[in-house]
Amino acid sequence: MSEAKLKSLLTRDAGGTPPGRIVRALSQKGTMSPREIAESTGLAKSTVSTALNELRRTGMVVDGVVENSRTSGVGRPSTTVSLNPEAGTCVGMLIGRDFMQLIVADVSHAVLGERTVELDPDFSAADAAQVGARLLAEAYEENNLSRDTLLGVGIALGNPVNPNDGRMLRAGGMPAWAGLDIRAMFEPVLEQTIIADNESNCSAVAEMMWGAAIGYQDFVMFTLDEGIGGAIVSRGHVITGIAGAAGEFGHMSIDPEGPLCRCGNRGCLEVYATTKEPLRVASQRYGRPIEAPELVAMALAGDVGCQRLIEDTATIAGRGLGLIGAAINPPLIVVGGGFAAAGDLLLTPLEESFNKHTLVKRADVGGAARTRFVVSRFVENDACMGAVGLVLRRFGC
Amino acid sequence: MSEAKLKSLLTRDAGGTPPGRIVRALSQKGTMSPREIAESTGLAKSTVSTALNELRRTGMVVDGVVENSRTSGVGRPSTTVSLNPEAGTCVGMLIGRDFMQLIVADVSHAVLGERTVELDPDFSAADAAQVGARLLAEAYEENNLSRDTLLGVGIALGNPVNPNDGRMLRAGGMPAWAGLDIRAMFEPVLEQTIIADNESNCSAVAEMMWGAAIGYQDFVMFTLDEGIGGAIVSRGHVITGIAGAAGEFGHMSIDPEGPLCRCGNRGCLEVYATTKEPLRVASQRYGRPIEAPELVAMALAGDVGCQRLIEDTATIAGRGLGLIGAAINPPLIVVGGGFAAAGDLLLTPLEESFNKHTLVKRADVGGAARTRFVVSRFVENDACMGAVGLVLRRFGC
Numbered sequence: 183m184s185e186a187k188l189k190s191l192l193t194r195d196a197g198g199t200p201p202g203r204i205v206r207a208l209s210q211k212g213t214m215s216p217r218e219i220a221e222s223t224g225l226a227k228s229t230v231s232t233a234l235n236e237l238r239r240t241g242m243v244v245d246g247v248v249e250n251s252r253t254s255g256v257g258r259p260s261t262t263v264s265l266n267p268e269a270g271t272c273v274g275m276l277i278g279r280d281f282m283q284l285i286v287a288d289v290s291h292a293v294l295g296e297r298t299v300e301l302d303p304d305f306s307a308a309d310a311a312q313v314g315a316r317l318l319a320e321a322y323e324e325n326n327l328s329r330d331t332l333l334g335v336g337i338a339l340g341n342p343v344n345p346n347d348g349r350m351l352r353a354g355g356m357p358a359w360a361g362l363d364i365r366a367m368f369e370p371v372l373e374q375t376i377i378a379d380n381e382s383n384c385s386a387v388a389e390m391m392w393g394a395a396i397g398y399q400d401f402v403m404f405t406l407d408e409g410i411g412g413a414i415v416s417r418g419h420v421i422t423g424i425a426g427a428a429g430e431f432g433h434m435s436i437d438p439e440g441p442l443c444r445c446g447n448r449g450c451l452e453v454y455a456t457t458k459e460p461l462r463v464a465s466q467r468y469g470r471p472i473e474a475p476e477l478v479a480m481a482l483a484g485d486v487g488c489q490r491l492i493e494d495t496a497t498i499a500g501r502g503l504g505l506i507g508a509a510i511n512p513p514l515i516v517v518g519g520g521f522a523a524a525g526d527l528l529l530t531p532l533e534e535s536f537n538k539h540t541l542v543k544r545a546d547v548g549g550a551a552r553t554r555f556v557v558s559r560f561v562e563n564d565a566c567m568g569a570v571g572l573v574l575r576r577f578g579c
Numbered sequence: 580m581s582e583a584k585l586k587s588l589l590t591r592d593a594g595g596t597p598p599g600r601i602v603r604a605l606s607q608k609g610t611m612s613p614r615e616i617a618e619s620t621g622l623a624k625s626t627v628s629t630a631l632n633e634l635r636r637t638g639m640v641v642d643g644v645v646e647n648s649r650t651s652g653v654g655r656p657s658t659t660v661s662l663n664p665e666a667g668t669c670v671g672m673l674i675g676r677d678f679m680q681l682i683v684a685d686v687s688h689a690v691l692g693e694r695t696v697e698l699d700p701d702f703s704a705a706d707a708a709q710v711g712a713r714l715l716a717e718a719y720e721e722n723n724l725s726r727d728t729l730l731g732v733g734i735a736l737g738n739p740v741n742p743n744d745g746r747m748l749r750a751g752g753m754p755a756w757a758g759l760d761i762r763a764m765f766e767p768v769l770e771q772t773i774i775a776d777n778e779s780n781c782s783a784v785a786e787m788m789w790g791a792a793i794g795y796q797d798f799v800m801f802t803l804d805e806g807i808g809g810a811i812v813s814r815g816h817v818i819t820g821i822a823g824a825a826g827e828f829g830h831m832s833i834d835p836e837g838p839l840c841r842c843g844n845r846g847c848l849e850v851y852a853t854t855k856e857p858l859r860v861a862s863q864r865y866g867r868p869i870e871a872p873e874l875v876a877m878a879l880a881g882d883v884g885c886q887r888l889i890e891d892t893a894t895i896a897g898r899g900l901g902l903i904g905a906a907i908n909p910p911l912i913v914v915g916g917g918f919a920a921a922g923d924l925l926l927t928p929l930e931e932s933f934n935k936h937t938l939v940k941r942a943d944v945g946g947a948a949r950t951r952f953v954v955s956r957f958v959e960n961d962a963c964m965g966a967v968g969l970v971l972r973r974f975g976c
Contacts, residue, residue: 342939344944344948346945346947346948347945347948351939351943351944352943353938353939353943400818400821412906414906414907416813416814416816416818417813417814417816419813419814421797421813421907422908423907423908423909423910424797424908424909424910424948424949424950425908425939425943425944425948425949426908426948427905427908427938427939428906428907428908428909429906430905430906430908430938431905431906433905433937433938434902434905434906435833435898435901435902435905435936436832436833436835437834438833438898438936445938446940447901447935447936447937447938501832501835504832504844505831505832505902505906506906508824508827508828508830508831508832509809509811509825509826509827509828509831509902509903509906509907510811510818510820510825510906511819511820511821511822511823511824511825511827512820512821512825513820513821538844539832539835539844540830540844541750541824541827541830541842541844542739542748542750542822542824543843546748546749546750546822547741547748547822548743548744550743551741551743551744551821551822551823552821552822553821
């Protein structure tokens, strides 16, 4: 198995051949059936079949079986293929206000190594590049991986990233980084191709490729955390927006006379519906700092106070989702963030509130035309996994 | 010139050949340069050139020159081609609560005939099909057109249309038509292929194909009329939503405790920012019924009262657009509806209010990353022209 061969199949020059087009499709979607490959690439089924045999022979793809809900109960599961995990590695980084997370994954998105370090709040981008280079070197060394297999580094960031010039916007969780060109800061230090995007867009990529949105070409990602983030996926692509700021659902104002938001507007959804206030109340109630995983665990164990804190947050968030429903009417809303692990304790009041505040009510349409709600699959590390996905997707056209 | 040949080139079976793919692209985009055709179809430039020569020889396409802003001032204008207007006809219908409008156009979207009839409010869909058939027959007879040239009938409707089953939703301007299958009602009577969609989606199609959004693959349509409508275009396609209700910006609630809206929610944008209230005030002020074109004319002539009515409406509408900016961050917002003819009198306060209420402020980014505002080109008949466009676009894949 030669990773050089994979790299060459992933580049555009080689991408016009049937094997190249199949490898690109698999690098974006993860796992596909031959029929899905034919539909996605526009190749004839017989051409797909021939090319897959060649790719199997050279060890580029391996066979598997679909296990997700698409096939459950409907006939026998179909055979699928995915890229051979041994064919290359990708690095995803998540840069927060006071930490950095790094994941090394193979092209089938299996995690080979993961590291998180805490940093001083408001560390500089120059520091971040140095720390990133160190984490990357350590992760490859510890796991006996060759840096030659590395296909690229994806970076997930708290602010929107302008797709025109690659610079971070002011709006977001890291205002001090506004105007910085992440690629220019990181590429010389890491000596790798860098693809940077907002963390919620990355989460959407992870859920689309490997998570709760598999099989959906159109969905909305809604991340309820210390802030509120989001992304809109249309026809399999994240809508970036002209300045990179599409999907910033936390800054939809639900009351123009409401309290000032850090973004400079008033009454933004983020002012009312994050995990911050319920965690503050829970911490006060129990006399010690309580983080989201513990609050969720207590709620799931039957603590009615913690259940109510999640429920109230969901009810306000549902207002904002009602606006999103009127504007986008998505087939699916994937809910991520700190409370996502609460499952139905979060989703039930969220859907109830959404139904009240949106245009198309449940009773208006049959089940197939209703917006579905699910929690994200990657609750802990969706943005960082999505940064891995950025690397694989960049080879798509 | 054989219209049968065009029909065959527009069908999918023939669509895989280079001429078929070019005809389909031109039927969707209207006018294109050979370079744009190559990019859009994925064909090699030499293949496009050869196929265009063949299409010119058989009279299917004709040459022209780009006149829009894309080329102004930048070198010499490029040669373009479009479908030969004599190659076929399309019908667009707009069905309102108390009127029907019909446009017959050739494939280059030149209007060959147009008729509008007033009807009793809340007429039935069965009546509408009969009236439509009569208008269509009259329009073809009066203009000495052969019905054999007719490629299909597009119908623009006041309610969203569910793309899954073709039925109209409850929400919208024609609640009595909820649940009706327009295609099933009209196809047997008109004996033509019917394509039905919401009127704002149709407006977006018209502006994308021939109007203010030419050259944009991504934009938002915002229609400020007696109601508020809209559409989101992403990668050249109108986002329909799972129930056909995407782009219903009028039903984004800007105050959950606000007055009841006809849709069953509270405080919808439509409750605050339509043309209704300013027209009521102007009519009262002048002691006679004043419609939008007259109010706009008076404002443009310097009537400060009429100017203020437009300005105040724009200021409230800008709040809603601020939400749309946070969610979608579109490159372009095309503003249509009754006040669009007021131009900057409408756009200036709208942009001002948008900038105040949205996330990415003008000052945050360079000009290239700012959301642009323009008024629609088809102020009078955008939805009906868009229904014509539906017919042409249905031949695209």
